[in-house]
Amino acid sequence: MHIILMGPPGAGKGTQAVLLAGQEGIPHISTGDIFRAHMSQGTPLGKLAKEYVDAGKYVPDDVTNAMVRDRLAQPDCKKGFVLDGYPRTPEQARALDEMLAELGLALDAVINIDVPDELLVERAVGRRVCRSCGATYHVRFNPPREAGRCDRCGGELYQRSDDQEEKVAVRLNLYHSQTTPLLQFYKERGLVRTVRGDQPMDQVTADIKEAVRASR
Numbered sequence: 283m284h285i286i287l288m289g290p291p292g293a294g295k296g297t298q299a300v301l302l303a304g305q306e307g308i309p310h311i312s313t314g315d316i317f318r319a320h321m322s323q324g325t326p327l328g329k330l331a332k333e334y335v336d337a338g339k340y341v342p343d344d345v346t347n348a349m350v351r352d353r354l355a356q357p358d359c360k361k362g363f364v365l366d367g368y369p370r371t372p373e374q375a376r377a378l379d380e381m382l383a384e385l386g387l388a389l390d391a392v393i394n395i396d397v398p399d400e401l402l403v404e405r406a407v408g409r410r411v412c413r414s415c416g417a418t419y420h421v422r423f424n425p426p427r428e429a430g431r432c433d434r435c436g437g438e439l440y441q442r443s444d445d446q447e448e449k450v451a452v453r454l455n456l457y458h459s460q461t462t463p464l465l466q467f468y469k470e471r472g473l474v475r476t477v478r479g480d481q482p483m484d485q486v487t488a489d490i491k492e493a494v495r496a497s498r
Contacts, residue, residue: 289395308362391497
């Protein structure tokens, strides 16, 4: 199965992508992982991407597309893959179409995890992270035993600056502006399967599994 997994920030997309890839026995391909791998290995594409990252700029589509194509061309992707974080725009989707055509592959499904914005804001704003070990808590959904202290190491818990409500709203607005036309692009091809992400994690996993089954 060749699958794209989509979802807004805070929807649990990364976790679900790993679970789905494990269930299907196919690679989980995250653009973040691809970028880090290229930059740490010092490949020509990695060096080019690092110049933009270090300058605080977005990496251009042609560089991102080239990295994704390099990954999709590897033998383990012939059986399938779960793409996480790519494509983000219709332009990248069209580039992906060209890559897959060149590689003799085709998409089977685009799984969209749909979560109401108000819940996503609540999840993000209530998140707390340990300064010492990085453990994550939530003031409502997963509170520590002692307020402000990590259960694991006793370290101080803090709210990340990008988890402030105003910044979360900006991220969500950007996501919607990018993905609304992208979802339409794939809906016109009959590839989109939407699952509710405001359910317990196990139910979201089960619904994604069913969506994949229905796409075979």
